[in-house]
Amino acid sequence: MGTVVGTWIAAFLTLCIFSFLYRDNPFYRFAEHTFVGSSVAYLLIQTWYFTIYPKLVLPVLKEGFTQNYLLLIPTILGIMILTRWFPNLRRISWIPISFTVGVGVGLAITGSIQGILIPQLKATIVPIDSWNIVIMIIGVVTTISYFYFSAEHKGILGVSAKVGTIFIMIFFGATFGYTVMARISLLIGRMHFLLHNWLHLI
Amino acid sequence: MSIDRRIIYLLVAIVVTIPLVIKITMPVRVxxxxxxxxxxxxxxxxxxxxxxxxxxxxxxxxxxxxxxxxxxxxxxxxxxxxxxxxxxxxxxxxxxxxxxxxxxxxxxxxxxxxxxxxxxxxxxxxxxxxxxxxxxxxxxxxxxxxxxxxxxxxxxxxxxxxxxxxxxxxxxxxxxxxxxxxxxxxxxxxxxxxxxxxxxxxxxxxxxxxxxxxxxxxxxxxxxxxxxxxGVATSGMPAQSFMHILILVLVIIGNIFYFIERRRKI
Missing domain, CATH: 3.40.50.10160 (MTH777-like)
Known part of the structure; x- marks a missing residue:
């Protein structure tokens, strides 16, 4: 019974969203707001049950505050971030935001160099034993030259940058093709749901 | 020349639905x-x-x-x-x-x-x-x-x-x-x-x-x-292919009309 009700609700909301294709209407806005509201509520509950409760509340309840006094630091930082709601106190929220940005940037810089830049560089330094490698090297060098802005794109640099543009366009074309495919896949998924799960036509 | 976008949406819906309903099969290359x-x-x-x-x-x-x-x-x-x-x-x-x-x-x-x-x-x-x-x-x-x-x-x-x-x-x-x-x-x-x-x-x-x-x-x-x-992915592939054909046809038609209009203006 629960599944049937769920399917009907999902079908109704799907049709509400599809109705936007005709024009904006209250049904579409109802479905849109329902989605945003339920997603935020779900995220809130998940954060409470999987982060705040087991990491903060439970240890304090079980072992007492004196055993877990270090938890005071993330708790205070967490509360400080909520001051963004109050214009007069907003500046206080900058402290935990700075902390988060600092940690994020620190991790990202080392991670990007160690995990992306160097391995990707290594992958381009290979023996030239096939046409694919030749094309890859031309692509890498000319694309980088396109993004070199310290000299005017004239002469060899100009030619190289122009060739680089072709490689960039090929990438954009492939990405656009994949994007079209992805969007159609989403439509197919919804149509399959309506025709199979809801109407039982297929 | 302009065309109501809702006509295109209708065409898209038809082209996606028909292959799903009549269960057309197409080979999948890995x-x-x-x-x-x-x-x-x-x-x-x-x-x-x-x-x-x-x-x-x-x-x-x-x-x-x-x-x-x-x-x-x-x-x-x-x-x-x-x-x-x-x-x-x-x-x-x-x-x-x-x-x-x-x-x-x-x-x-x-x-x-x-x-x-x-x-x-x-x-x-x-x-x-x-x-x-x-x-x-x-x-x-x-x-x-x-x-x-x-x-x-x-x-x-x-x-x-x-x-x-x-x-x-x-x-x-x-x-x-x-x-x-x-x-x-x-x-x-x-x-x-x-x-x-x-x-x-x-x-x-x-x-x-x-x-x-x-x-x-x-x-x-x-x-x-x-x-x-x-499963679901395989059954969706014919609809995917037909949609690609429709998009290509629409792109070609759009370009033909674009060039016709441009020539008229000249």
Whole structure:
């Protein structure tokens, strides 16, 4: 019974969203707001049950505050971030935001160099034993030259940058093709749901 | 010349619906990146442990859910143990739904053959924490059971105990898995992603940072073919192909009229 009700609700909301294709209407806005509201509520509950409760509340309840006094630091930082709601106190929220940005940037810089830049560089330094490698090297060098802005794109640099543009366009074309495919896949998924799960036509 | 966009929407709806209703079949050719993903999983010994992260939400389910069920069917058919997690809050119930659907087909039991670790915010930090001790990131499972109380978690502490990590993602979470799990902890990775993201992840495949790549609904259909279990992805391929033809026709017609109009103005 629960599944049937769920399917009907999902079908109704799907049709509400599809109705936007005709024009904006209250049904579409109802479905849109329902989605945003339920997603935020779900995220809130998940954060409470999987982060705040087991990491903060439970240890304090079980072992007492004196055993877990270090938890005071993330708790205070967490509360400080909520001051963004109050214009007069907003500046206080900058402290935990700075902390988060600092940690994020620190991790990202080392991670990007160690995990992306160097391995990707290594992958381009290979023996030239096939046409694919030749094309890859031309692509890498000319694309980088396109993004070199310290000299005017004239002469060899100009030619190289122009060739680089072709490689960039090929990438954009492939990405656009994949994007079209992805969007159609989403439509197919919804149509399959309506025709199979809801109407039982297929 | 202008055309009401709603006519195009109607054409799109017709072209997608007809192949689904009359069940047209089309051959699916397996591409090398998907074959690689399949081969790497197929090489695993029974009893191996795989970490599967369903890093996507409802908006990309049509593409990634068929991929999730296909990969799970392959894993369970090989008696591989599955640890499911997500760095997206809504990714966990979707992963749990896929497990509910597939685990029963292979008589797999929760806690022994698979476990749902749950969701944890803080992507990079979570990935690094798993490298040290999985219990630091997930002290309990999705239902609140301590990990040490689950038989499947015996002897599993970090990436050293995980044969392959599979990230099924709709966004850029794979970048973090590559940066931290692969580069720092040498964790073997396989990726499944939406078609939109596929072109961004090919460099990882070429550099050997990921060992296989399943891209979009097409990739899911290819995987379904490899495991011999055609499903939703396979049935969606004819509609996909017909839609591509329609788009090409519309692009050509649009261009013809554009040039006719331009000539008239001259």
């Amino acid at each position: 591409s090398p990146p998907v074959q690689l993903a399949y081969d790497k999983i197929d090489e695993l010994k029974p009893g191996s442990v795989v970490l599967l992260s369903t890093d996507y939400e409802a908006g990309t389910m049509p593409e990634l859910y068929p991929m999730t069920t296909a990969v799970l069917r392959h894993l369970f058919s090989k008696d591989i143990k599955v640890l499911l997690m997500s760095v997206y809050a809504l990714g966990v119930p979707i992963g749990a739904m896929a497990l509910d659907e597939v685990a029963g087909e292979y008589n797999k039991e929760y806690g022994t053959d698979y476990v749902i670790l749950g969701f944890k915010p803080g992507l990079d930090v979570v990935i690094v924490a798993i490298g040290e001790e999985i219990r630091d990131a997930f002290p309990t499972d999705y239902a609140g059971t301590p990990l040490d109380a689950l038989p499947i978690m015996e002897g599993i502490h970090n990436y050293n105990d995980i044969s392959i990590m599979i990230d099924l993602c709709s966004g850029s979470t794979l970048d973090s898995w590559v940066m931290f799990a692969q580069a720092r902890f040498k964790q073997r990775l396989i990726a499944g992603c939406t078609a939109v993201m596929a072109t961004s992840f090919y460099p990882y495949l070429n550099a050997g940072q990921i060992e296989g790549l399943i891209g979009g609904l097409k990739g899911a259909a290819e995987y379904e073919k490899l495991i011999g279990s055609p």
